[in-house]
Amino acid sequence: MEVTKDTHPVEKLTNDPVVVNEVKRLVHIAPLEKVFNLARAHSLWPFGFGLACCAIEGLMATNMARFDISRFGYEVMRGSPRQADVMLVCGTVTHKAAPFVARLYEQMAEPKWVIAMGSCAISGGPFVDSYHVVPGVDKLIPVDAYIPGCPPRPEAVIEAFLMIKQKILDPKVVNQIRG
Amino acid sequence: MKTQTYTLNLGPQHPSTHGVFQIVLELDGETVVKATPVPGYLHRGIEKLAEARTYAQVIPYTDRMDYMAGMLMNWGYVAAVEKLMGIEVPERAEYIRVIVGELSRIASHLIATGAYAGDIGGLTGFIYTFRDREDILDMLEMISGSRMTFSYFRIGGVAEDFPAEFFPAVKKFIEKFPSCCDEYDGLITGNEIFQVRTKKVGVITPEAAINYSLSGPVLRGSGINYDMRKARPYSVYDRFDFEVPLGCNGDCFDRYRIRILEMRQSLRIVEQALEQLPEGPIMAKVPKVLKPPAGDAYAEIESSKGLFGAYVVSDGSPKPYRVHFRRPSFINLGYLGKLCEGWKIADVIAILGSIDIVLGEVDC
Amino acid sequence: MANFQLPAELMQALLEKFPNIEVQENQMVIVSADDLIPFMSEVKENPDYALDLLTNLTAAEYNDHFETVYNLISITNGFDLMVKVKLTDKDNPSVPSLCPLWGGANWQERETYDLMGINFTDYPGHPTRILLLDTFNGHPLRKDFKWEGGRE
Numbered sequence: 001m002e003v004t005k006d007t008h009p010v011e012k013l014t015n016d017p018v019v020v021n022e023v024k025r026l027v028h029i030a031p032l033e034k035v036f037n038l039a040r041a042h043s044l045w046p047f048g049f050g051l052a053c054c055a056i057e058g059l060m061a062t063n064m065a066r067f068d069i070s071r072f073g074y075e076v077m078r079g080s081p082r083q084a085d086v087m088l089v090c091g092t093v094t095h096k097a098a099p100f101v102a103r104l105y106e107q108m109a110e111p112k113w114v115i116a117m118g119s120c121a122i123s124g125g126p127f128v129d130s131y132h133v134v135p136g137v138d139k140l141i142p143v144d145a146y147i148p149g150c151p152p153r154p155e156a157v158i159e160a161f162l163m164i165k166q167k168i169l170d171p172k173v174v175n176q177i178r179g
Numbered sequence: 180m181k182t183q184t185y186t187l188n189l190g191p192q193h194p195s196t197h198g199v200f201q202i203v204l205e206l207d208g209e210t211v212v213k214a215t216p217v218p219g220y221l222h223r224g225i226e227k228l229a230e231a232r233t234y235a236q237v238i239p240y241t242d243r244m245d246y247m248a249g250m251l252m253n254w255g256y257v258a259a260v261e262k263l264m265g266i267e268v269p270e271r272a273e274y275i276r277v278i279v280g281e282l283s284r285i286a287s288h289l290i291a292t293g294a295y296a297g298d299i300g301g302l303t304g305f306i307y308t309f310r311d312r313e314d315i316l317d318m319l320e321m322i323s324g325s326r327m328t329f330s331y332f333r334i335g336g337v338a339e340d341f342p343a344e345f346f347p348a349v350k351k352f353i354e355k356f357p358s359c360c361d362e363y364d365g366l367i368t369g370n371e372i373f374q375v376r377t378k379k380v381g382v383i384t385p386e387a388a389i390n391y392s393l394s395g396p397v398l399r400g401s402g403i404n405y406d407m408r409k410a411r412p413y414s415v416y417d418r419f420d421f422e423v424p425l426g427c428n429g430d431c432f433d434r435y436r437i438r439i440l441e442m443r444q445s446l447r448i449v450e451q452a453l454e455q456l457p458e459g460p461i462m463a464k465v466p467k468v469l470k471p472p473a474g475d476a477y478a479e480i481e482s483s484k485g486l487f488g489a490y491v492v493s494d495g496s497p498k499p500y501r502v503h504f505r506r507p508s509f510i511n512l513g514y515l516g517k518l519c520e521g522w523k524i525a526d527v528i529a530i531l532g533s534i535d536i537v538l539g540e541v542d543c
Numbered sequence: 544m545a546n547f548q549l550p551a552e553l554m555q556a557l558l559e560k561f562p563n564i565e566v567q568e569n570q571m572v573i574v575s576a577d578d579l580i581p582f583m584s585e586v587k588e589n590p591d592y593a594l595d596l597l598t599n600l601t602a603a604e605y606n607d608h609f610e611t612v613y614n615l616i617s618i619t620n621g622f623d624l625m626v627k628v629k630l631t632d633k634d635n636p637s638v639p640s641l642c643p644l645w646g647g648a649n650w651q652e653r654e655t656y657d658l659m660g661i662n663f664t665d666y667p668g669h670p671t672r673i674l675l676l677d678t679f680n681g682h683p684l685r686k687d688f689k690w691e692g693g694r695e
Contacts, residue, residue, distance in 0.1 A: 392647025
């Protein structure tokens with residue numbers, strides 16, 4: 001039968017809005033990739049790669065009781081890159097550390113995403129003139145979301161995770177202009 | 180049977196190394212034969228960058244060194260420049276500095292305690308200490324506008340005065356905090372597994388502590404009574420009545436316990452400083468463009484990790500000629516190689532956590 | 544701020560024992576490189592001074608010379624003292640290492656060698672680089688160090 005985004009097959013069976021809404025929410029009929037994307041988006045496992053000051057706000061404070069990121073399902077910080085989906089680069093990347101940042105990214109299994117947190121990871125931050133700092137982690141690995149700030153608030157980190165969730169569910173959203 | 184040692188890399192990325200820090204361990208079974216710490220993965224060249232900025236523009240760089248106690252880092256650098264220029268800080272500014280400095284010290288010790296409990300294995304302790312740290316960060320945000328990298332100090336005073344909503348918040352915190360310390364004592368200190376893993380582990384003798392220039396809770400854990408706030412009082416610390424907790428064995432448990440007791444003493448200092456807070460200006464009369472006289476000065480303060488000092492050389496221009504920071508985490512870490520010999524791998528994590536390092540400060 | 548400097552009679556005794564040292568008006572002592580180890584042993588072991596904690600060890604570069612700076616504090620007596628050594632050989636600045644006296648000098652001397660290029664002699668296998676990679680060329684804190692920052 002024809003499946004479009006607007007009509008769900010259950011509407012042929014009943015008109016009761018409560019039943020229709022519940023079934024629409026719980027039962028999806030879609031290509032397999034979309035189902036997988038639903039699972040991936042709602043349960044990302046971050047790889048906490050805390051380098052510097054942003055790690056305290058981005059990894060620890062976001063995980064704790066006040067800004068609880070486990071409401072969204074993302075609290076399972078893994079220590080090993082093989083078990084993680086999202087690499088959260090928090091802090092300055094130096095020339096001595098650059099080789100192993102790239103190596104850790106390659107060790108993560110597909111599909112994987114990267115969030116660059118804080119101005120040091122985006123573009124070198126206040127240390128951009130230094131002799132030992134890489135000006136931004138996107139010189140080494142591809143980045144999916146950027147969080148500006150020095151350090152950004154934990155609410156901004158949660159917003160970045162929700163943006164990645166939207167990007168996973170519908171990759172076309174990236175081309176829209178974000179206000 | 181012939182055996183040989185093998186090399187294990189406690190690599191730069193590890194959940195328990197408090198940052199990007201590598202220890203190369205040579206193991207005989209599970210016992211450590213030789214440990215070589217390798218710092219430098221976060222070396223950002225702050226001392227070289229400071230030579231290209233004006234004196235006031237170096238203050239945000241000091242925040243990013245020990246980011247857990249940012250106010251105390253600001254204080255060390257500003258004290259050195261004020262000593263070089265001979266500036267007298269007004270009294271109200273001194274009291275404000277003491278209050279925010281001690282609140283910062285409590286915040287830093289809270290993270291140290293929580294992270295140590297997490298390292299030993301009890302992740303619940305981490306959540307409790309962060310909950311109380313949020314109260315302090317709210318208060319510091321009221322004053323300075325930022326949760327972690329404050330840049331609140333200025334050469335000659337502080338940036339802004341306390342807003343009106345600060346005083347009821349800090350009074351509520353003073354009433355609530357002692358019961359939080361009791362909670363940590365019940366949850367972490369009294370835990371049998373925690374005690375077995377930390378008592379008699381990583382013992383530092385008093386002679387070794389002085390010889391290796393250790394300072395802060397690491398030095399006081401071995402029984403040496405040297406807290407710069409009492410031994411060489413700076414600012415207005417000689418007007419407050421507080422105790423200096425000392426350890427007796429020099430093991431990891433003593434160093435951890437001292438931090439909890441120091442938090443209680445810091446709260447006493449904040450209470451007394453609030454009562455004695457005088458009226459007055461918060462900034463001395465300094466010229467807009469600071470040009471210190473040619474010469475050099477070295478000043479130290481007692482930070483939460485140990486003695487933090489700054490050595491400033493000036494040649495008469497608005498930019499510093501040379502700045503060097505005496506970082507306590509870097510110097511305390513120098514003893515780690517010798518300290519780990521003979522213990523098991525699990526003890527290495529316990530010892531590293533008890534020294535309480537911050538990588539931003541180690542690598543500068 | 545109260546004064547924690549050495550009392551005048553102790554400073555006089557030091558001047559008598561080491562006639563070559565220079566004392567400036569803020570009680571900073573300038574010592575020559577050969578006198579360094581005897582001077583440091585004296586102020587460390589003699590209980591009148593008991594300056595037993597080496598709290599800071601660094602260096603600075605000027606137009607025609609280097610200077611290494613040492614700060615000492617006394618746990619029992621409460622004094623502090625700043626000592627400097629002038630090194631006039633700009634191509635190969637070297638000064639005896641304080642590692643035999645203080646273990647705490649080890650990492651600080653390695654950092655000074657790494658960033659400033661001062662050689663600390665008379666201690667085997669010392670100094671080696673600590674913060675930068677072993678293959679790094681040059682010493683960043685020198686005034687003639689050239690590098691390219693990341694600013695575009």
